Amino acid sequence: MPTVSSSRPTQPEAVSGGAGPAAAGVPFVKLDGVSLSYGGAGGLKALNDTTMSIEKGRFVAVVGPSGCGKSSLMKLATGLLPATEGTVSVAGSEVKGPLKIVGMAFQNSTLLPWRPLLSNVMLPLEIVQPHRSRLRAHKKEYVEKARDLLETVGLAEFENRFPWMLSGGMQQRANLCRSLIHDPDLLMLDEPFGALDAFTREELWGVLQDVWMKRRFTCILVTHDLREAAYLADTIYVMSARPGTIIATHEVDLPRPRTVETTFEPKFVDIVHTIRSEIAQVRNEAKLSAEASKRQTQKGNS
Amino acid sequence: MAPNTQKTLERFAPWIVTVGILALWQASVVIFNIESFLLPSPLDVLAAFQQYRDSVLFHAWQTMVSTLIGFGLGIAVGVLLGICIGSSRLAYAGLYPVLIAFNSVPKVATVPILVLWLGIGQPTAVATAFLLCFFPIAVNVATGLATVEPELEDVLRSLGASKIDILRKVGLPRAMPYFFASLKVAITLAFVGAVIAETLAANSGIGYLMIQASSQFRVPLMFAGLAVIAAMGVVTYLVFALLEQRMTGWAVRRQNVDQTGGG
Numbered sequence: 323m324p325t326v327s328s329s330r331p332t333q334p335e336a337v338s339g340g341a342g343p344a345a346a347g348v349p350f351v352k353l354d355g356v357s358l359s360y361g362g363a364g365g366l367k368a369l370n371d372t373t374m375s376i377e378k379g380r381f382v383a384v385v386g387p388s389g390c391g392k393s394s395l396m397k398l399a400t401g402l403l404p405a406t407e408g409t410v411s412v413a414g415s416e417v418k419g420p421l422k423i424v425g426m427a428f429q430n431s432t433l434l435p436w437r438p439l440l441s442n443v444m445l446p447l448e449i450v451q452p453h454r455s456r457l458r459a460h461k462k463e464y465v466e467k468a469r470d471l472l473e474t475v476g477l478a479e480f481e482n483r484f485p486w487m488l489s490g491g492m493q494q495r496a497n498l499c500r501s502l503i504h505d506p507d508l509l510m511l512d513e514p515f516g517a518l519d520a521f522t523r524e525e526l527w528g529v530l531q532d533v534w535m536k537r538r539f540t541c542i543l544v545t546h547d548l549r550e551a552a553y554l555a556d557t558i559y560v561m562s563a564r565p566g567t568i569i570a571t572h573e574v575d576l577p578r579p580r581t582v583e584t585t586f587e588p589k590f591v592d593i594v595h596t597i598r599s600e601i602a603q604v605r606n607e608a609k610l611s612a613e614a615s616k617r618q619t620q621k622g623n624s
Numbered sequence: 625m626a627p628n629t630q631k632t633l634e635r636f637a638p639w640i641v642t643v644g645i646l647a648l649w650q651a652s653v654v655i656f657n658i659e660s661f662l663l664p665s666p667l668d669v670l671a672a673f674q675q676y677r678d679s680v681l682f683h684a685w686q687t688m689v690s691t692l693i694g695f696g697l698g699i700a701v702g703v704l705l706g707i708c709i710g711s712s713r714l715a716y717a718g719l720y721p722v723l724i725a726f727n728s729v730p731k732v733a734t735v736p737i738l739v740l741w742l743g744i745g746q747p748t749a750v751a752t753a754f755l756l757c758f759f760p761i762a763v764n765v766a767t768g769l770a771t772v773e774p775e776l777e778d779v780l781r782s783l784g785a786s787k788i789d790i791l792r793k794v795g796l797p798r799a800m801p802y803f804f805a806s807l808k809v810a811i812t813l814a815f816v817g818a819v820i821a822e823t824l825a826a827n828s829g830i831g832y833l834m835i836q837a838s839s840q841f842r843v844p845l846m847f848a849g850l851a852v853i854a855a856m857g858v859v860t861y862l863v864f865a866l867l868e869q870r871m872t873g874w875a876v877r878r879q880n881v882d883q884t885g886g887g
Contacts, residue, residue: 400782422784432776436797436874448793449785483876504783 335449348414350540351399351508356408357565358394367565371408373561374568376542378507381534381552383543385597386561387605395566396510399542400424411566412508418467422573423450425501425539426508429516433485439496440481444466446504453504463599471499474536475529491522497527502533509541513551523525524582531579548594548601553580558593560600570600625887661665663843669851680845683833684852687818690746691860694753695814702758702810703803706765711791711798716766727759739825749821749829756817757810764806768799778840801875804868819853833879 331621351374356424358369368391376382384431385394397403398410401417405587410417424447433442450523457464472478485493494514501509514530515523531554534541545551550576560570574593584590645664652658653665660668673680705723708715731752738748772794780790822831830849837845 368788397778400778402778402781420781420784424782425778426782428779430773430775432773432779434797435793435871436800446783446794449780449783449789451784486874501779510782593627 343394350378350380350413351376351542352408352409352411353395354411356396356398356405356410357428358391358403359406362468364561369398370565370567372567376540376557378540379414379538380557381541381555382545382557382559383545383555384561385545385548385551385601386566387563387608388546390561391566392546392561393512395561396512396542396544400426400508400510406514421508423504423506423508425504425506427494427497427501427509427511427514429513431490432486433493433496433499433500435484435486437575438482438484439472439477439488440465442485443496443499443503444471450504468499471503472496474533475499476568477527489528491518491526494518494526498526498530498533502537502539505537505539507539509539511541511543511545511546514543515547516545523547528581529578530554535578547583548597551597552576552590552593553585557595560597562604569604570597572597627858646731654833655722659734661841661843664847668844669847672842673848673851676845676848680728680830680833680848680852683828683830683849684826684856685854687749687815687822687830688856690749690822691753691811691814691856694750694817695757695811697750697754698743698757698761698810698814699807701754702761702806705758705762707791707796708768708797709762710769711787711795723759723762731756731817731822735791735821735824737773738821744825745827746829748819748825749831752821753814753817757814760806760809761803764802765799768802772798801868801872804864804872807864809862810866811864812857815857815860 324492353372353374355368357367359367372395374382378545384395394403397404397446399412399417401410401412401420403525404418412421433439434445437445444457444464447457453464469478469481472481475498477492477495477499479491480488485496488496498514501511511530515526518526527550534554543551543554555574558572558574559568560572561567562569572593576587576590650665650667653660653663658665663671671736705719709719709723710716734747734755735752738751742748742751769791772790776794777790780794818829819831822829823835824831826832830853834846834849835841837849
């Protein structure tokens with residue numbers, strides 16, 4: 323049984339007011355025996371019998387070999403895809419359609435090229451209630467909020483620039499701001515730093531950690547970068563090759579804020595090594611079983 | 625220094641070419657002594673235009689009005705159709721083959737039918753202009769809508785955005801460059817439509833004027849008519865090209881930035 327790490331500075335449940343029935347220990351996001359097949363029950367199986375439970379305010383990372391259904395997991399948790407089997411519930415109620423308050427960010431920053439940065443960041447406010455109906459009357463207040471957010475990620479002076487005038491790292495920072503502007507209770511990140519160079523990536527880990535420590539939303543990060551997972555997450559879920567299922571769970575009880583220095587500590591290196599060997603093992607097993615089944619079919623044919 | 629002369633040259637190139645062609649034309653008519661009822665020289669055409677100026681301008685105005693009304697209808701129908709095809713797969717599956725079939729019919733062939741329904745005169749010219757120009761608009765708007773990134777759609781859907789929200793906030797702005805590009809093509813086609821209808825069934829318009837001039841062997845006047853159509857086409861094209869630049873600068877600005885960066 324994983325223990326709750328002692329390093330969490332604040333109890334997020336006490337801070338957030340009235341967002342849902344989230345007492346300590348009660349999971350905020352819960353997947354219960356979830357499977358997902360593309361193209362009906364007989365189709366390609368992406369996820370198999372996955373069970374996860376994530377408490378409110380936790381930072382969770384999901385790692386695994388490529389093609390293991392990490393992104394499918396994200397779509398399930400946000401209700402963008404319905405589960406073939408099992409149930410997904412968020413904030414105590416079962417997920418039946420797309421959730422309405424989730425922040426999402428992908429590897430591709432998908433900023434709108436016709437809008438300056440500030441108005442790009444404010445896009446969710448034009449959609450999510452209650453901001454949507456308040457936006458016009460309280461414009462100033464919201465602009466302030468967006469500016470604050472841009473400042474936290476170091477983009478204050480670029481608010482009037484168009485996205486394509488900025489570097490990839492800057493675009494991804496703005497993307498992060500956009501996913502957070504409406505104070506989501508749940509943030510989903512699908513390899514958000516995957517396309518960036520190593521230095522920018524490490525810098526943005528710090529930025530993301532700062533924002534998370536200030537706001538304490540529940541965050542699910544899908545990544546193939548094990549160091550990224552160990553740097554940012556409280557809990558790391560390791561997935562097997564397709565059809566994906568969770569084969570191990572690791573608690574990262576390193577004190578926060580973590581820095582690039584942390585990544586050289588023996589404890590950090592240990593965690594990364596353990597996970598790496600786990601993934602290597604599932605990849606090998608998958609390879610062997612694929613070869614075995616190939617041999618079998620060849621035998622059957624001849 | 626060198627890039628500057630290059631730029632000046634580029635700016636004046638269209639004028640140089642136009643004047644060059646006209647000079648060549650004038651020279652060959654004079655040198656080979658071609659009769660003006662076969663090929664009038666540019667100066668003859670200019671003289672004819674001045675002689676019949678009021679009449680030419682009146683008919684040109686008629687053509688312009690027919691074209692613009694047909695073009696306006698084409699925009700309305702084309703945009704709606706484009707939105708339908710671009711945002712619903714069912715509508716795409718149902719409508720697209722029909723549209724392709726419709727578009728492969730030569731529009732001149734529909735003019736006799738239109739005459740039957742609308743009579744001889746301006747309504748037929750308007751309808752022909754419309755029929756010719758709505759198709760590229762519809763196809764381009766649909767293409768533009770289809771370029772919305774699926775990730776962005778996921779982001780918006782997970783915020784609770786409806787299909788209409790996504791269309792308004794992302795789809796339509798994203799389709800704007802495609803829409804404006806199609807307008808430049810469509811306005812030219814609308815002119816073609818209006819003039820075709822006028823040559824076949826009308827009492828006014830440049831097309832009618834040219835048929836009249838032809839029956840009376842006033843060849844310079846016919847060429848004056850052609851020149852007026854060409855001029856109107858170029859001017860409307862420029863208007864929409866400018867509009868495109870103003871409205872969707874974000875789509876081309878990247879290119880400009882790169883260009884200035886490189887040179």
